Amino acid sequence: MNLTSTSTRRHGHTVTEHVLTTPLVHGDTADDRTIDVFAREYVPLGGEDLxxxxxxxxxxxxGALRPTAPTRExxxxxxxxxxxxxxxxLDQRGTGRSTPVDAAVPLPAEYLTHLRADSIVADAELLREALEEKPWSLLGQSFGGFCITTYLSQHPEGVAEAFFTGGLPGLVPIDDVYRATYAKTAVRNERLHAQFPGSAQLIRDICRxxxxxxxxxxxxxxxxSRRFRMxxxxxxRTGGFDTLNYLLEDPFHTVGGEKRxxxxxxxHVADEVxxxxxxxxxxxxxxxxxxxxATNWAASRIGEQTPGxxxxxxxxxxxxxxxxxIRxxxxxxxxxxxPWKDAASELAAKDDWTPLYDSDALAATADNGIRSAAAVYLDDIFVPFELSMETASHIGGLRPHVTNRWEHNGLGVDGATLFRTLRDLARDH
Structure with a gap:
């Protein structure tokens, strides 16, 4: 394991770029493949001991957020x-500057099996140890919250606080996950049609x-038509109804007497899909x-059983x-x-995945001195509310903040308010 760090000043902060060499396959000493894991650390003025x-x-x-600031704030x-x-x-393995995956260079399915939450968490723990950090706080958005749930399951000794935003995974079989996401998405479709009369017919016309x-x-x-529906x-997403309304407001014109x-x-569709x-x-x-x-293309299987x-x-x-x-x-x-079709098909057929969550470890979260809070969105089509709340009940001491003020991307829309709310909630015991 090798760590290199380089510091500079950006946006009024000390910014240190860390590159850590880690095993591709954690826990397998016979496999000598390695990857580089990249993380960018921001330290405010005088905050070296925070x-x-x-x-x-x-x-x-x-990849992780790339901060830009037009001012020094x-x-x-x-x-x-x-x-x-x-x-x-942290750039999770395979993204950003962490031995990134490129669409032009397809990788075998075996390699891709090592890019899940358990490997990401193992990378993070090695980084924490290399930086000689005490147990640190975690903030996870969406899939990042899935990673936190794995962190609490497998390495609770590395965690002091855990903040989830739209990221409490359902601890249920994958078919149940997709039944729930389709049900939520159907409701959102109907709300779109109610808010923008005529949108349902336009969508049907475009598909036809x-x-x-x-x-x-x-x-x-x-x-x-099926790709358009993506x-x-x-x-x-917050603002997503307006995005769709603007997309649909004038899609057709006539060229040489033919509708196009x-x-x-x-x-605009190309950018979205x-x-x-x-x-x-x-x-x-x-x-x-x-x-x-095996997941066996669950989104496709369940979708074909679901009207609409x-x-x-x-x-x-x-x-x-x-x-x-994803179909x-x-x-x-x-x-x-x-070029990725064969690898994706192999992953869909794989039936021996390693466990990501440990219910006993999750229940012991508060007993381990870990404070936690989660933003759970009532209308979330990506991480359904009911499944999230069921998982919340399994994490000892977790305090949910249930809201419909934000959609799934609340952290990007009003992140300061949301983060402050979760921090205060977790500490208010």
Whole structure:
């Protein structure tokens, strides 16, 4: 294990970049493969002795926050956290500068099995030990909260505080997870249609058009109706209804007497449905739920059993936009994902995943002196409320903050308020 660190000044703070060499396969001394894990540490002026807060990004497959500040003030949750902590932004393995995965260089399924939460947590513990940190505080957004749950299960000795934002995973089989997310997404679709009359018919018209006409995105790939429906990810984001309304407000024009989709519409859709910049998100998405049975493309299987979400559009059923639902045809239709098709199929068939959560360890969280709080969003289509609350009941001492003030991306919308709320809640015992 080798750690190198380099410091500079940015945004009025000391910024130290850490690069740690870690095993690719933790706990297997016979496997000598290694990766580099990158983390960027922010220290406010005079804050060298503050406790450390590790931020775990949402995803999977996305690098950590890259702060920018037009002035010398850093805002949002990071600015709030820096009042009381040194903040460490970890690029989870395979993302950012942590031996990143590139869409142009597909990797075998065996390698990808080592990019789950248990390996991310093991990396974080090695980093904590290399930095000679005391047990640190954790802030996890979405998938980052899944990682915190694994951290509390496998390495509670490394944790002083745990803050979840939209990230309490359901401790249930994957099929139940997707039944819940489809139910939540259906509700959000209906709310979109109620708020913007005519949107339901426009979505149906666009899908019918794409089923009978060839329309192409900037990367040269044909846009299918099912791929278009991936824009529904916006249903779970603050401001997402408006984003969808603007997208739908004037999608068609007439060219040579034929109805076609406008170029701006196709460009905006391309931005919403592409995975070239984060292929891991699609490739390993269902793997984050893997237990002792194969995931077997659960999002697709359950979707085809759920009215409104079937790929074939029936006149009698609504046509709902999809949420966070990765289906196998994406690996045929998205050029960036085609080289990953075999690996994704192997991951879907894998039935011997290692456990990520330990119910006894979670129950002992408060007994271990760990303070914790979680923002749980009532309308969350990505991490359903009911499953999150059930998990909250299993984490000893965790204090949930139930709200519909924010959507799933609340940390990015009003992060200072949200972080301050969770910190005060966790400490108010």
């Amino acid at each position: 406790p450390a807060l590790l931020f775990l990004q949402g995803g999977p497959g996305h 850093i805002g949002g949750w990071l600015g709030e956290a820096l009042k009381n902590y040194r903040v460490i932004l 058009h794409l089923d009978t006409h060839e329309e192409f995105l900037a990367d040269g790939s044909r846009l299918s 824009v529904g990810m916006n249903l779970g 989709l406008r170029t701006p519409f196709l460009l 592409r995975f070239a910049d984060a292929p891991l998100y699609a490739v390993v998405h269902e793997s984050i739920y893997g237990t002792d049975t 979400f079937t790929e074939t559009i029936e006149d009698a059923d609504p046509v709902y936009l999809y949420g966070e639902h 196998p045809w994406l690996f045929d239709e998205d050029p960036a994902l085609r």
